[in-house]
Amino acid sequence: MLILFVAITGKSQEKNHFSLFTDRDLYASGETMLIKVYVPADEPSGIVNIDLLNTKGRIISGISKKITGHQADGYIYIPDSLSSGSYLLCTSTKINSSLTFKELYITNRFTGIPEVGTPVRASKIKPLKNRLIDDLQIEGLDKSVKAREKLEVSLNLPKDIVAQIEGNLFVSVSEVTPGYNSQSFQSTIHRDNFKSAEKEGVVLDGYLKDLKTGIPFKNGVVYLSIPDSIPRFDFYITGDDGYFNFQLDNYYGKIPVVVQGFDNEDKHLLKISVNRRDSLKNCLPDFESWEISPAFRTSAEESKDAVTFRKIFNQPEVAVQPAMKPGTDRYPFFGVPNIVVDPQLFINLPDFTEISRELLTGVKYRAYNRIPSLQIFNSAQRTYFNDSPLLLIDGIPVRDLSVIKDLGSKEIAKIEISMNERYYGNLKFPGVLAIHTKKADYSRVLVSDEVVKLNFDCIQPDVTLTTLSEHPLNEPDLRKVLLWNPSVKPGQTIKFNFGTSDLVGNYKLVICGADKDGSIFYKEHLFEVN
């Protein structure tokens, strides 16, 4: 019974990990790493995070990808500044405590593998094994092929295997590194239970704390602003733990974001911090010294030269698809404005006090004793609001009124005024004054303890591998990845074309997929390019 229990739990454990594949195991700095991830079927998150980290656990580069059909694929650009050595690729989600790591070796393309120093590799790990299938026939690919040869390869899958496949297959053809066998392994991380799963987009989260005491601040207001033609705005009221989060659904690529947190009663000065995945120090395995084989060293040297040549000939490895943009709101969050003023239609006015006096009906901006005040007329009650309205510059809320003091009409494209008591959820705004500057770069919004401006990485856009036809014949073809198709529709016969490059050596065709029960199967076919 005990053996049976151990066997069953062991089997279920196997299925609960992420399966991580890369195009190769050895890279040179400046190259692009292509990644495929299979996600466990019971994973509640809709976004998977893939990070490249060094052996000390510091995250060098990371991406987030949308999970479609329990799979995801993406790429990581390897910075030129990385020193040669072992690195780890880690895949995880925001709420899953299970992590899957894969070992990689990266050579700095300027320095190569150093002769001194002891290289290390992960030790005492339990390598993850995928199921090897033998009854998959590969036609049209001999054991030895010529350089720059065009190939048409067929994969014949047995009917029973096709029936068992869940989602798409992944096929790749790439260079093999002799003397290095990369391994994948599982690890765990402690996750806070209250953190929300990422569904349709990444989550931007963080903490709001008292600046003086450092204690998490309760009932603090956190604003999120995303500049756009109609800027996006969202808010969060913090709980006892000072934690806040925003779901950035369907945002792709890098987006400018401004996050600010403050005490609604203006009694405390606060400090806002945004969580970033910067370290996975506590989840790392032990490392042991490792002797680099001469074959591996030669391969690494050749690899780095090929990268440099590709850079010289301006041959990009991948073509990034244009990032999708979520639809902008149909109207601003503060409602359809009562008044819209274009200051360009009037004579040039030097500052905002003049503008408010001369152009803005129902707006009182005054600076008595150098302390600015702003009031808006309440059209429903026929009186001015006592409190300051919500002031927006390029869609970003600004609490310091002096920021607009020297704004002249030359710098302003449009002013929108809402003369109502506006509500957004539980937030109340006694009128709204929205100033759109001509620069529209929200440079007047100043960074402070309470305000964070950042270019936030959302879901990574898809990429395609550049193909042979894109290379002119008079240029060297130094591709190491000959085929990368992370989403192939399963069928009994799958045909695909690819061409070999000028780089001779050992190559590997990999076909991989997931069964309906969640287990991963794969088949490898080694061949040589002469």
Place this chain on the structure above:
Amino acid sequence: MAKRILFLITIFGLLAVSALFAQEKLQKDWKPDKIKGTRFIPYPPYSGTPYFNEKFVLGEIELLDGTKIGNLGIRYSSFQDELIYYNTDIKTQIVIDKISLKGFSYPDELGTKRSFRRQNFDTYLQEERFFEVLSDGNISLLAYRKVDLETCDTSYSKFGLAYMPAYHFYAWSAGKGYTSLKMSRSSLLSKFDKPSQKIVKRLLRKNGIQILDEATFVQAWNLIMQNGLSINF
């Protein structure tokens, strides 16, 4: 006796737990985060009512992005054609931005679900209106529950003004737009050609439907639509 007491305690305990969970569910549904609007300013107190539902009722709204927010205290103002909700957190009546809504629904006193949807009224007046959907399909039967402020006899309202219902009914389809209807047999028949009118009359007679008011009109409409007869407009 002791057994009976124990049994009763268990039953009451279970009831209390289920009531508690039901309460919790209601609380969880309450998500005012995304609702945008302006403070509601009460209307002048003339005779009649400016509201379609006099009391706030728990209903559901659907936002433009498809988000549904339930368990919301709402009241439809027929006078201004706007939806008011009561934000229990900040204890304020808020007029929800019409442009942010796809529609709303709530159960009336009899428990019947009344559904409204926002549509562009693209006739001589280009405006967004909330229409009550009396019957939905390729051709929908819609009611615009308008209340007008009209002059009246001072014996009815001492200010000489009163809120008077001025409901309008329309048949609407996506391609053809709106056509006005009255809640009468002749108005309904006028939307059919001569041969179809006979069939409609026979159908109504067979099913014993006499069009006397809104309810019987809707009944007749649904019967006609079920029988695949199409109206002309």
